[in-house]
Amino acid sequence: MKLFKIAALFICCLMLSVMYVHAQDLGNSTPEERAAMQTEWLKTKLSLSSEQETKVNEINLKYAREMDPVLKGSGGKLAKLKKAKAINDKKEAEYKTVFSSEQFATYQKLKSDMKDQMKAKMKERKNG
Template sequence: MALPARMVGRLSPKPRRCRLILSLVAGLAIVPACVAGGMEASTPEQRAALQTRYMKEHLALDEAQTARVQAINLDYARQMEPVLKGSEGGLARMSKGRSLMSAKDTALKPVLSPQQYEAYEASKDDLKAWLEDQLR
């Protein structure tokens, strides 16, 4: 059975809904994983210092980059504090957490070289696991 010409190239509502659900489910893991991993008990200063240390070691940051990355990490760690310790439901926390992480990525991009930023993007899961291990 062929699709009408007006339907060719369009997604049916079912695949769109599936993608939305998968995105939400994947996102729900972010904030609860941070809470369960010990990040809730840490201070923004501790999280920022650990993130900066990891990035300096793994991205070969110079001193000027390290100072700027530290300031960015601290700023966003402080903004993330109410999200981590808040009492809102999972979806609201996930949305705020993702929004902050996206803004942080945007702030880091001009500080890092293209190669460093690519390595940063590729190592986000490793960074999260490393932070959780350091905060236990």
């Protein structure tokens, strides 16, 4: 059960990384592409100002580059999950300094909704 929770969290983190790009393979995308996708998604969903957009893009690029070896690495799944979670936690801490309290609450809600959707899909696959 603990592994399932960690896997669900990891999936949620990755979903933020590849939002609305179904055809693109995560392992083959560049950190710059992933950062641009994340920034565009956040800009749209949170109505970021141009100043916020610039800062968020810098944050996304920084952590997409840090996440790249994890995504492309050959380590064990659990080790990758732990590294990805740690990276995502640092990124979210930086988001909190850029977003307004309302924007951060909306971001948390969006993240929670995506997590719920992923759980439902995983359950559907398991039962289907």
